[in-house]
Amino acid sequence: MITPALPTSPDESTTDWALAARGGDAEAVEHFVRALHRDVRRFVTSIGADPQCAEDLTQDTFLRALGSLHRFEGRSSARSWLLTIARRTVVDSLRYAAARPRLLDTDDWQSAAERAQPRGLPGFDDGIVLADLLANLPAERREAFVLTQLLGLPYAEAARVSNCPVGTVRSRVARARTSLIERLHDAEDPIPVGAAA
Template structure:
């Protein structure tokens, strides 16, 4: 099944976000109809987001289901300070990161006598190591929510500034500013934590 990973058309995003947030808060109070509306309102966005973030559209549905399961488990702690969409995206990011951790820890059976060489050949070239990736995720958690979202969407997920602006419903210039400030903050945090220099690249 092919999953579209392009941003959803821009249709009064602010109003849609407000409605989704209201439904999330009502669902927190035990309203099953509100819970259904909450899922319907944000399911498509989360599906596209995790497909882009994971790079694997085939697992996007499972990751989306896991994201909503986690969201409902922690819904009692949601107070609406951030939009439900932003809150849900932060859960989706952790869900994808956890799937990467599980995949990295899972033993694999190789039908080759030299399995070590096979594993080495299968490693992607020119990318930061898994530990560096986890360190980056930890640093991203220290950023303000809006800057973190802009940075992840443009620098990690790979959306253009224009696509991101439509996705988060703000001007392109605002997205550029948030990304620049996020990058500056990450560089400062890297220096403070003595992270590897190549992670900054």
Template sequence: MISVLPASRESRAAADASATAWALAARGGDPDAADRFVRALHGDVLRYVTYLSGDPQTAHDLTQDTFARALGSLHRYEGRASARTWLLSIARRAVADHLRRAAVRPRIADTVDWETALERAQPPGLPGFEDGVALFDLLDTLSDERREAFLLTQVVGLSYEETAGFTGCPVGTVRSRVSRARAAMERLLREAETPGALAA
């Protein structure tokens, strides 16, 4: 399970500055900088596409697709936004394209009960597995806007200002969405812990 605790603002700003510098150096043809750029932001992209797609099975493919797209269009990157913000916007498009393709593709399974087979294929003994499932379930209850604001600020670690720029809405709206997402998830957790809910 990947940690969902965001880094401090200072360390995140330093990491963003480094990643942006590596992206600009990679744009100039430095292969070592390209490798550092990918390594620095791989975890953020993987977390983001996992939550956006809701499909951990294809998250690594979507992450590779995101970096392939980014490296292919690096010559157009000018550093106006941080490399992470730029990369996450590419990841968002990659997931959207994947979901559009999946919606029109026929689903084929070699078993009648493919959902149970998929659940059994997951490694339930991993530390934090139950917590990860619970987080996925809670996130699924949120509206798309609140889920995205929560993920970008609390999971990926963007500031409210960066998230506002990324999503194209005011900072106050981002703060409101995150606050409401937290309140909704806390309420659901409290309800799940009541004796009546446990008995059910």
């Protein structure tokens, strides 16, 4: 049964749950997974995983994490530890996919998948725009932006997940913001009729 002191932040509570789960508390495992599932899925999707495979990679991340939970000592937050595992899971998946032979290459698979998606849901178009803008960022900038701005990790935690200095993360986030703002302005400013000639 979970009996940690009142946590002061969500990261502390997830770390407490991870430590309790490490001790065999099944309820703590459930809390740990529920608390971080959305962040892991968003992170996995944003760093290059095929959206069709994102849920599988998210589950694989949790399987890896739960399998190595006995080694988690709580020196960092459980959230950053789990996102580091998620990053490795995506990298392993991409390496595996690159090494596999392709049996069938269908040109129109992406448009068929897009047509099958539900339309008209609140926020759907905004989500598509954000996904397109993020997809156009270089991978390192996209990863830093998603970790800090979408998932809310502190820069030091994001640096641990990305395995780079904090200053590099700050620089990548600043450059990502600048690029996103420029692209938004470009998309909003119509091209004058006479300027196209």
